Amino acid sequence: xxxxxxxxxxxxxxxxxxxxxxxxxxxxxxxxxxxxxxxxxxxxxxxxxxxxxxxxxxxxxxxxxxxxxxxxxxxxxxxxxxxxxxxxxxxxxxxxxxxxxxxxxxxxxxxxxxxxxxxxxxxxxxxxxxxxxxxxxxxxxxxxxxxxxxxxxxxxxxxxxxxxxxxxxxxxxxxxxxxxxxxxxxxxxxxxxxxxxxxxxxxxxxxxxxxxxxxxxxxxxxxxxxxxxxxxxxxxxxxxxxxxxxxxxxx
Amino acid sequence: xxxxxxxxxxxxxxxxxxxxxxxxxxxxxxxxxxxxxxxxxxxxxxxxxxxxxxxxxxxxxxxxxxxxxxxxxxxxxxxxxxxxxxxxxxxxxxxxxxxxxxxxxxxxxxxxxxxxxxxxxxxxxxxxxxxxxxxxxxxxxxxxxxxxxxxxxxxxxxxxxxxxxxxxxxxxxxxxxxxxxxxxxxxxxxxxxxxxxxxxxxxxxxxxxxxxxxxxxxxxxxxxxxxxxxxxxxxxxxxxxxxxxxxxxxxxxxxxxxxxxxxxxxxxxxxxxx
Numbered sequence: 170x171x172x173x174x175x176x177x178x179x180x181x182x183x184x185x186x187x188x189x190x191x192x193x194x195x196x197x198x199x200x201x202x203x204x205x206x207x208x209x210x211x212x213x214x215x216x217x218x219x220x221x222x223x224x225x226x227x228x229x230x231x232x233x234x235x236x237x238x239x240x241x242x243x244x245x246x247x248x249x250x251x252x253x254x255x256x257x258x259x260x261x262x263x264x265x266x267x268x269x270x271x272x273x274x275x276x277x278x279x280x281x282x283x284x285x286x287x288x289x290x291x292x293x294x295x296x297x298x299x300x301x302x303x304x305x306x307x308x309x310x311x312x313x314x315x316x317x318x319x320x321x322x323x324x325x326x327x328x329x330x331x332x333x334x335x336x337x338x339x340x341x342x343x344x345x346x347x348x349x350x351x352x353x354x355x356x357x358x359x360x361x362x363x364x365x366x367x368x369x370x371x372x373x374x375x376x377x378x379x380x381x382x383x384x385x386x387x388x389x390x391x392x393x394x395x396x397x398x399x400x401x402x403x404x405x406x407x408x409x410x411x412x413x414x415x416x417x418x419x420x
Numbered sequence: 421x422x423x424x425x426x427x428x429x430x431x432x433x434x435x436x437x438x439x440x441x442x443x444x445x446x447x448x449x450x451x452x453x454x455x456x457x458x459x460x461x462x463x464x465x466x467x468x469x470x471x472x473x474x475x476x477x478x479x480x481x482x483x484x485x486x487x488x489x490x491x492x493x494x495x496x497x498x499x500x501x502x503x504x505x506x507x508x509x510x511x512x513x514x515x516x517x518x519x520x521x522x523x524x525x526x527x528x529x530x531x532x533x534x535x536x537x538x539x540x541x542x543x544x545x546x547x548x549x550x551x552x553x554x555x556x557x558x559x560x561x562x563x564x565x566x567x568x569x570x571x572x573x574x575x576x577x578x579x580x581x582x583x584x585x586x587x588x589x590x591x592x593x594x595x596x597x598x599x600x601x602x603x604x605x606x607x608x609x610x611x612x613x614x615x616x617x618x619x620x621x622x623x624x625x626x627x628x629x630x631x632x633x634x635x636x637x638x639x640x641x642x643x644x645x646x647x648x649x650x651x652x653x654x655x656x657x658x659x660x661x662x663x664x665x666x667x668x669x670x671x672x673x674x675x676x677x678x679x680x681x682x683x684x685x686x687x688x689x690x691x692x693x694x
Binding site for chain 2: 176177178179180183199200257258259260261262265266267268269270271272273274275276277279280281352355356358359360363364371374375378383386387390393394395397398400401402
């Protein structure tokens with residue numbers, strides 16, 4: 170407990186500095202409202218239900234897009250590693266589209282699916298799929314040949330080999346790719362909602378900012394930032410549990 | 421792979437042929453995609469609004485190129501991306517060195533980095549607009565804010581990963597702090613720092629395009645948003661193609677630069693990925 174306190178004390182110092190600086194008007198308190206005011210605004214948003222009402226669609230979009238991206242991305246990456254013909258055809262496309270700034274797709278998904286949930290889910294799916302694909306591909310490609318031979322020697326069918334040998338050895342890199350995708354999902358969720366949406370946390374931020382209720386805007390901004398941080402921490406804990414077998418093997 | 425490499429050494433002509441086949445396969449799937457786009461758009465299954473044919477989009481890009489708008493927008497987007505990216509690289513490497521070398525910097529920055537890295541920093545956009553307005557400064561700030569984190573973590577890990585033998589040998593031969601940093605630690609950590617910088621570049625582009633979309637004005641993102649508001653779907657798709665090409669060129673360019681900067685390093689021998 171006290172170790173954590175010492176470790177995170179710089180954050181505490183920053184928070185106190187923030188409070189003092191805006192309390193005593195060293196900077197305009199519109200530009201930087203005191204933390205206490207932001208906390209009060211946060212409670213207001215929570216009791217009025219605005220926060221929950223907007224968080225649910227945001228998280229639904231992010232979750233749905235991410236799940237689709239993981240499913241398709243993993244399948245695609247392993248297929249590329251397994252069949253070289255798939256790799257020859259799709260490899261250049263993956264390589265070509267991977268560096269493309271995903272935010273450029275926002276207007277296109279709007280043209281295709283309108284302003285609702287569909288366009289955000291499509292955007293998050295498209296944006297998050299390639300990191301997962303590349304993770305799965307690199308992981309599956311680096312499967313030790315010896316393991317594959319042994320499995321085949323012991324009479325494993327191709328499907329079983331995929332499930333029992335290739336997938337587990339691809340797992341560390343795959344999970345790494347999914348972590349990148351998780352961070353991207355949050356970025357794309359917020360950006361698409363800030364630019365075009367009728368509801369959602371990003372939209373709430375834009376709305377409050379446009380109305381000049383800056384304390385409430387800061388409250389939502391910090392909430393989203395915290396959600397992204399928490400999601401990553403939870404994901405890392407899960408990853409360590411899933412990969413527990415690997416640590417013992419390596420030690 | 422190694423067998424192919426051996427064959428190449430014996431027969432340089434074989435390498436040329438193999439390279440040509442590889443390039444053809446690469447181009448083939450891109451060309452295939454463009455042809456499929458053109459055919460699908462003309463088949464009548466979708467309206468011209470939802471998917472204009474590639475030829476129309478290419479004509480639009482050509483027209484923009486002739487009247488100069490294209491170069492203005494591309495130039496502005498690249499300018500914002502690169503200024504933000506360079507700031508992020510310099511500041512990131514600086515903070516990383518400080519964190520790896522001094523105790524107080526580590527104590528101060530470690531929680532900030534570990535909390536800040538996984539956060540979607542783009543949500544601070546309205547705050548940055550509130551402070552700095554909607555012009556270049558705030559766009560560049562957004563880019564740098566999001567791109568700095570991977571550079572810091574890569575630098576810290578890279579410097580900490582430098583072998584003790586190297587440091588001890590240098591010390592033993594009388595290297596001072598500054599010499600140790602410039603002549604031993606930074607070169608030895610450079611591959612990892614470069615990887616962090618390579619992660620930061622696409623992020624910088626994503627944020628630059630997004631910031632332009634959200635704040636308006638010139639630049640590829642702003643042009644796309646404007647086209648989208650006027651239901652000008654050719655303009656939107658032209659923007660997508662331009663941004664995709666630029667993203668590819670910039671990221672490839674950095675990979676080539678890495679190869680040249682790291683020619684002395686072992687990794688340059690093996691083929692680089694992405």
